[in-house]
Amino acid sequence: MLSPIVAFPFLVSLSLDNLNKLEKICNGQPVAESFRKLRILKVKSCPMLKNLFSLHMQRGLLQLEEISIIDCEIMEVIVAEESGGEADEDEAIKLTQLRTLTLEYLPQFTSVSSKSNAASISQTRPEPLITDVRSNEIASNTGLRTPMTLFNKKIEFPNLEDLKLSSIEVEKIWQDQPGELSCWFVRLTSLIVEGCGNLKYLFTTSMVESLAQLKRLELGDCVAMEEIIIKNGLGEEENVRGVMLPKLQFLQLKGLPNLTRFCTGHLIQCCFLQQLWIEDCPALKTFISNSLSTDAVANNQFEETNSTLFDEKVAFSNIEELRILGMDNLNMIWHTELHSDSFCKLKVLWVKQGNKLLNIFPPNMLRRFQNLELLVVDSCASLEEVFDLRSLMNEKESHVVTAFKLKNMYVWNLQKLKKVWNTNPHGILSFQNLHLVNARDCPSLKSLFPASVALGLPQLKELELRGCGVEEIVAEEEQLGEAPKFVFPKTSSFILWELPKLKISTQEDTLQSGRY
Template sequence: MGKGKQFGYFCCYKSNFDHLTKEVEKLRERRESVQHRVDFAKENGEEIEQSVENWLISVDKIVEEAGKFVEDDEEANNPCFKVLCPNLKNRHHLSKKAAKEVKAIVELQDEGNFDRVSVRGISRDRLVAYTESYNEGHEFIESRESILNDILDALRGPYVYMIGVYGMAGIGKTTLVKEVARLAKEGRIFDEVVFAEVSQTPDLKRIRREIADQLGLNFCEESDSERIMMLCNRLKREKKILVILDDIWTSLDLERTGIPFGDVHRGCKILVTSRRRDVLVSEMHCQNNYCVSVLNKEEAWSLFSKVVGNCVEDPDLQTVAIQVANECGGLPIAILTVARTLRNKPLFVWKKALQELRFSARNFTGLEALLGSTIELIYNYLEGEELKLTFLLCSLMKHPCDAPIMDLLKYGTGLGLFEDIYTMQERRDRVYALVRGLKDTCLLHDDDTADWFSMLGFVRNVAISIASINLMVRNDALIEWPNKDMLKNCIAIFLHDINTGELPEGLEYPHLTSLCMNPKDPFLHIPDNFFAGMPKLRVLVLTRMKLLTLPSSFCHLPNLESLCLDQCILGDIAIIGNLKNLEILSLCCSDIEQLPREIGELTQLKLLDLSNCSKLKVIPPNVISSLSQLEELYLGNTSVEWEFEGLNLERNNASLQELSILSHLTTLEIHIRDAVILPKGLFSQKLARYKILVGDVWDWPGKSENRRTLKLKLPTNIYLDEIIMNLKEIEELYLDEVPGIENVLYELDRKGLPALKHLRAQNNPFILCIVDSMAQVRCNAFPVLESMFLHNLIHLEKICDGLLTAEFFSKLRIIKVRNCDKLKNIFSFSIVRGLPQLQILKVIKCNNMEEIFSFGGEDDVGYNEVDKIEFGQLRSLILKFLPQLTSFYAQLKSSDELDTPKPLFNERVVFPNLETLELYAINTERIWHNQPVAVSPGIQNLTRLIVHGSEKIKYLFPSSIVRNFVQLQHLEICHCTVLEEIVSKERGEEATATFVFPKVTYLKLCNLSELITFYPGIHTLEWPLLKRLEVYGCNKVKIFTSEFLSFPKNSEEIQRNIPTQQALFLVEK
């Protein structure tokens, strides 16, 4: 310490003591003020915050010490010594101590600025009581943990202030948010948590009063405006508060309720539950929304058996009990209700309950009443008859657990869903909106697949029972045709799995608009006059039938608008040409070789579905071009032998040019195997939905969410510009051997392919770069790209080159690169910073790959000093056969580091959620660095680790790394020719090391010729769940000593082909 400062203590002796006396007095005043607040809070039954009590104790202690200190000072300055011989050493010591005391006292004063000194006891007690009473009937399900953690993470963040949770009634929303409240309180995310139930008819006065009571706020004023202001101010006093609003049905005015949020009060966060997603998104404007779905079968059975008790251990009863649990559809409220009802009941009661669950009736009785009332309640509150009809129609599908929305489009006409809607696109938009509405109410499962829907079996049973008034539906085998009078007034009949042998004649169904039959026996005979008594029929669906000729009574269906003969064996269907009002014709997946010429007479036809008619080879000339109103044409996975259209050539088959005549065409699915016959101007700019494959290398894709797919293999790029220009908003683009393309992005679309989600480029010797913007203006390219596959691009030098915006690749989740020998890295660091969604990275057989992510680009300047590079969402990392790879992320090195071997993963790289790591033939000397503190959070979620074919690695892991393998299940190390030990010993390692692999079930060590030991020191190994151990080709070690190492009884296989030398797994006393 400097002499000047020491001298200052002597000179400032008096001022330091004067300062101390003043600050002590200030602290006493502050303590008195806080004590008054504490006393008042205790009188109101509130609990004093522990931090406040600790502060009061600290104040009392330091004030007492300061008092004694002043007394010592007075003694040291006794008048008899003050003039004659002052103690300079003592004075210096006291002055220095006074200065330190002042500093400590000032800090305590600052700490005493409490926003609050207590928590309202009623709030905590009420919340716990409510949670416990609720959870007695709604056990918290472990599978909700991921949603729970996501909500808690969002609540911790600074920018999200309103969060929504949605799901059908009885699904467990309230249970979930109560658990959030408990954990948020315990984890001190919030100082206070309040709860209010909103309900279908919100009473703002009641909601205000409920929140105010939990905060200890008494409303004296009577006017609404004064109560709003009082509640708002009270909430603002809470530095961190969570407001839970349960069961919102429609928009709730938070300002009129008195709840401050957003910029008004950043510390107030709101958690909302609703049965409808659209309420949260469109009306409450929640920033994050989480769906609480039904339980899977394992979870459902676990909950069910837990409630029922030990009786399910009876083998006879257990079989029935599992079926009963499955019939509850994963709905917690249904599971709990049924389980409690059947608990301790005899087997015959269980069997009867199973029958009741399987065969619903409109008038709910018994268990049906308990289960069905929930669904019927939601149904009754659906807005509009169209939404209700759509719900019922969804239940009528053969497999509603995974059904295409296309079926609703085909069948909806019969129930009047599209009155006054004329174009297919408008109808499709209407169906999407209706299905979205049902998903928002959770009557349909929301799995984020726009073109498919899923309805739970339990929900379907209730829907069918509701529909049974005017509709006839049978899901079980129909052995005998229903009574004619019973069906006389039906407007729709859906019969699945018909097994009657024959259909009746002379039926009179004057009101019938929809008929769907799906027999078990494809040879079911349809009488010739079967359809004669159905004059109003608008939709006819015959599935899985052998129809070599169609009944002549087809001519008596003048109003038929939709005809679906899917999965049928078809012969002569020329009579269809008489159905002049037909708008939809579907022969999907049927056995038909030639389309009849009469189909061309259907001039009102808007949709023709011939997809997956794999035997279809002939479409007569001019049939397609005659369908002047056609809007949607599906020809995927057919074998049509398209012909050239010449001036003087007589054709026997359709030509592709006919498609260009269809001026209303908005949807096209087609596979043109021979690119040579591709005509100019084939694809119209009007195409809004398409799946177009050109070339013989493509297989027709299955179920896909992409509405605009283009896959090209072209002998020349002569029509490429035209194709890309006309096909707007491509979502999925595959390129194979398309000559002339060097820069994928700007040569195809200078706007940056803004709608592209999936890009695959393969087998192309011309491509040099995917994005080369060096000569371009910065653009927001690939803003929604989710996956990128680059295979066998032998001259690809860079994926990206040039200036990039922050949104570039911002949605990218999957990167796979293979056989790109000129590529030296994947991305520069500036791009890595913009990959927040990356989940899968796979790089294979790129012979010149030096680093996965490089440093040193124009945009990388200033980032070499970044402390950490976190790949927060990366789940799988696979690196194979990269002989030049030296580092995952290369950074600039100082001159004294140039000769130091680099680890594959340096101390800056962190993978907090990595689950799979596979390394094959990676020639680095070290995989991980030796900085345990930095790497600890990086691999704690790793479940699968494979290292193969390294020729330089002498040890695999530092010991500090191994201790983070708490989730590891699969460990495989093979063909590492110089590997001597699995785990290395670090400096300062304890005398006896313990390594625990708590979840490893599979361990394989093969062809490790130099392996000497697992760990070079005294150590203990624990593998409590190991089931399979394979060790061979490790000639310098034996597996383990018989004295010390034991395996669990469930070990399945141990392969030992090694001599007895040094123990691989050694435990020494």
Template sequence: MIQYIFKDNDDVDKIEFQLEILELQGLPKLISFCSKNKGSTSTSPQETTLFNQKTQFPKLKELVLSSISIERIWLPQEFCSTQNLTLLIIEGCANLKHVLSDSMVEYLQQLEGLEISECKCIHEIISMKKIIKEAFRNRYLICFPRLNSLKLKGLQNLIGFCHEDYNVEFPTLKILEIENCPQLKGFIHNSTSKEILTDEVLFNNKVVFSNLEKIIISQLRKVKRVWDSQLHTNSLPMLKELSITECNVVLNIFPPFLLGVFQRLEKLIVTDCTSLEEVFQLQEQGLDIEETLVANCQLREVNLIRLPKLKHVWTKYHKGNISFESLRQVCIEDCWSLKTLFPFSIAKNLQQLERLTIARCGLEEIVSKSVEESGELKICFAFNQLSFLELWDLPYLTCFYPGMHRTTWPTLKQLRIHWYGGIKIFGHEESQIQHSLFLIEKVIPQLEEVSFSDSDIAMISDGQFAADLFCNVKFLRISCYFDVSAIFPISFLIRFYNLEGLDVVFCNFKELASFESDVHEEKDMSITTPKIKKLKLDL
């Protein structure tokens, strides 16, 4: 097994390698890059360092270390030869304890990418030199002027990037990923803190990400808050995408006073956070944050999935000073504590919304009512760009909005609905407009995909509608025929001239080939079924 890459005979004081790329992978017995003496097999403390004082890499740009057993890569005084390094990747080095010291940072001015993963002994990325600890306390600045990607993954004992005695700046960082670091206390940590009850905050005012666009964090067991209430004034103004997964003690995502900081945020993904109760927190201890905050959020996409304690996406009595008019896609799944989705002030301004999915949730109403809109005489929710709507397994849903209103869906093409509680989905009388979500005559002709339950089909079959009502429907889903004596409504299909796909789900039909007619059809009529290309039976 390889212990050294290069053996030195001690005849020279320095060895320069002209390498630009160096990859050391799968070398579990490697002691050092260069041995101290020819033929020596001893392992002095200095030799446990991968690169000793004799090895120089003045042209090295990329360094990849994978599955090697060294404890230290460099000694601080021997690091100056890597000033051209642009990429550093370290993975699977189980014994590695030291990555960088504060004095090394000045030689990493060209570094553009830093990735460290699956190194179980690392406690911090940048360690402090004891000789300068007191001299620079609270004044020492660490800066990575060219770093654009930072990824920390599977670091089981990492407590922070560096100690809070430093201020850290990442002026060009675009992507930050922190995953499966269960002991992480904060990006900037205070390992000597004795305050047991203090909430652990991931980002505080000691770190500045002036151009950061994407943050991915997951499996952080100790972080209760993502942001400190006093972020640096220039931190995160360019953030566009935020993804949070399996952070099980986080209670809210955006605390009061900070929504104005994230006005460029476009995409939000929150998944499997078991303690999360609120996403956008606009009220705290009786204070109305919106009285003093006016912001136009650029948020375009929201995905909230498997959040069992989520009670509010937005503060229930949201006054509307903070606008979410740019929303294009909203997906809410498996949030059983959520009783309502949109505050009235947000729902009435969703004219750019294109896709809305709500599945397996405890929703009772989609839009909440509050005292602010009680004076409005004609309430209309106009979803002028919505092309896709899915309401799936919502057993407690009773209404779209608890008051007199009407809705418009001029561009709706796909309508997926199943198990939707007591809400009336389809209606065809003007007097019922506030009780049904859709008027058949207005919404059906424009649909290309639609779902019908047994009651929907019965109501449509009993009505007098134009023969070409379903002329544009290409995909039909039939569900909820639970009675074992139910007969498959095959004659209903003759209305769908252009049907290409048929799904039959959650039904107890004994057979599909029964040609018993609907009430308005001639018993001796000839039935021609559509030219279905795709048939799915999930009974």
């Protein structure tokens, strides 16, 4: 495409898209000043391109800030070292300006940098996408094949911040014992790995130690992944403990059907974690497990106490949003014993398709969630109640009133839901901030509010009931004597739809709304 006599000394951005016959970007070696100011390089849908450039050309691209390679069917490496090259074996090329690296839909991709004859080397042993330079030396001395590496002594990316790997058929991304590699990821803030069907785990404990700046971690559609962090393959049987991923703010686990746990250990602290999304991970029963053998995990041989997603081994003190979707085998979300300040700042909770859950908030846990503002519970086939208040009512200091910030509550498609609150809190819990309550397709729901909750809803603006078995909106209390009047002064939308069992005459005498 470009001859050696052509130079682009001031070119800043280069984008190659849908070039079906392109085999090389440069034919031969470009002159010394070519591409010296290139900062952005994007390649997409170039099916005949095996690599981007040679090692010699790479030395002129030291200003690169972003590399993106998408949908190149036979792309094997980014940088190919040509056979018989005269490059200094000890001279490292450091792309110190590179901040973003994106590799997507590259079915033949094996490494960022390798010799051009790498394809002829035996592929019998799986190698990581990213390895330490010392692994090359060991392989050379033992007669094993030289691993194809992403970061090696030829090409280094010491300031990489954003890394995305999508649909790449590798079994490992980094070495189990990273060694010098660990210092190359100290600035990594965002890591996205998706559609990598051969990955069984993501990190080792020693690799995680270098990710002190990681703020965003997304894992999706990795069907073979069993665990996110494993202990180092060699050495003593050490568990994950102490502070890990100290700056992590967003964590998403999605479409991981064989994931059984995040890691093994005694405590994991993510002090800055604000958002945690777990979706379609049906084998995940506990976030942090105790030491279990690989066979026991594979056969789901967990103790009953390990069937809780979060327990005292998890310390998420600043989490504000939690989404749990498609967790068919989850028995409980929270254990009654949690780390002292975990989940106390939770504002948004979304639970969907948790088909073994019997309740959302277990006994002795409710006051921990008084900062919750949005609650969505959807399509949980076994759920019978949302708030379990029985143990709370037996507390000696039941006169202490806890005011909740809950504003919007949705309960949808809950076939066995009998009550939202399983008993009347008698004023020790206040839900006076409720603005919206929406219940749909809950055929077993007999009533919506306990009497004491209904008496304290001055902010309620929208109430909607559709397709439910509700007989009365407010549950009758025998000890109340004369029926009180329940006044909703700010209600502007009051929708009752397909409620064949509703006792209209009873409710007419007891319900008053300011505007509906």
